[in-house]
Amino acid sequence: MEEKVIWADGLTKSFGAFTAVDHISFEVRRGEIFGFLGANGAGKTTAMRMLCGLSLPTSGRGEVAGFDIATQQEEVKKHIGYMSQKFSLYEDLKVWENLRLFGGIYGLKSRAIREKTDEILSDLGFESERNTFVRALPLGWKQKLAFSVSIFHEPKVVFLDEPTGGVDPMTRRQFWELIYRAADKGITVFVTTHYMDEAEYCDRVSIMVDGKIEALDSPRALREQFRAENMDDVFQQLARKAKRTSD
């Protein structure tokens, strides 16, 4: 039987009278690349924050990496990686300093950090940039580096919140190669995105509309179900039903 790394059952988050996330239920298997789609304001980020232990659910349950997201947030945090929507490395630190900092924050030993740093830099072909300030790197490189940092401590799951915003399709393609590589190593990838071409790269995608999951399947099955040529078409059909205005 396949290992469930993430599962949610009736997960809900309300802010006063507003229900940002409305009873969502799903499962993600180990090593899977799970695309979490939805228009702005559909509740993606709120749902993701709950799964990362950054926010408590109003009702419903969920587990990530075997730990309850409502009661074992500290444990959850130890076993996940997180890359936020905003580019999130320290620009005024050098490449190696960022790696060492996050290694330290995740409790890695100095030797492990040194070895891991060498490994990552050679994987990315960044050896010559070891002493470069992060602010001097092109955006695509920064994002690749941020992704490497988020899986530096070899987490079970990595959450990527719109990781490829603002870069060209070519760089996005390269970024997805890193995602595949991570998934091959057994890291489960949970990714939100705006780009429908990226949705095609996922093993399975869910599409959120107004806080609810309206569709969940592999891209191919969704295309067949909605008789659509591509994921963009699927998304448009669902998003049209949305009553919330985007934020």
Add this chain to the structure above:
Amino acid sequence: MKQFQSFVLKEFKQIFRDRRTSLILLVLPIVEVLLLGYAITTELNNAAIAVFDPSKDAETRQISERFQASRYFTVVRELTDAQEINDVFQNGDINMVLVFPERFSEKLRNGEGADIQFFIDGTDPNQASMLNGYASGILASFQAEQAELFRQPYQIRTETRMLYNPQGESAYNFVPGVMGLVLMLICAMMTSVAIVREKETGTMEVLLASPMKPAQIILSKMAPYFVISVTNLITILLIATFIMDVPIRGSLFWLSVVSLCFVFVALALGLLISTIVDTQMAALLVSGIGLMMPVMIFSGLIFPLESMPWGLRWISDFIPARWYISAVRKIMIEGVGVEYFAKELGIIILMAVFLMAVAWKKFKIRLS
């Protein structure tokens, strides 16, 4: 511990790499002490004085002329009535009044001795003591010349009265004020900016999603500023003692205790501000207007508290720096024991506990 170490190290690197930040943190306090210390001791020229001379004899005229001739003084008014002395000060355009007694010349010659009074506006104690010095100097040289002409002992006694600031509170007063200001600036302003910067760049999200506990993040964020403010405190005290000759009369131990408590108040305020605002700009504005201005105005640094209307004095009771500055004055300048500033210390500790609790609560709320 390893997390804490890596984080504090990173924080220090960021501080020292940003030239502007390190300038504010390390150079500004020194500049402020020196500037405030020397700016108020600049030389004085042509101070406006009034003369009240009921005797109007040769000697008094000569003395008045000497004052007029001196570059330090300009006689702008002749008073005809002793009542006027107070009035000219109320108008604020006169710095000093020279008062001769009646029958000055006669008293001088019959050996009775004559008194001259200087009434000096003591609002600015530095200026007052300078005026007193110049005036005494002029009289002394006059007296020396006269002594050669007359054989009998020639005695003019002077009496100086400081108005509005009778104790002649010393110029040292500004040092405690600067200490309060600098600690507020570094702890509150810089801490709030540093925390908000992490929010602005999105790194706070990443930190919160890491296994670092929120308390750890905050503590390791505050630690460097704590260290820097202690360094600054020591620097200011060293400059004050060795360059500006400001004494530390009271106990160094209590001075440190009071200062540390105040540092906690300031750190808590910084944390509180960082939970309210979302941009570094807003953090700067809020701490600038919300903290620095009240410190300047209500702490007695610029305006004496005693001369404020009760409403403003009441507000000043809520400004932590007011209590800190008052305690430091008592310790450093008056050199009194702990029983005299126990009230101040108690209030600072209460404020520290209360603000930390509120800031921590607000920070937690933001997380859920």
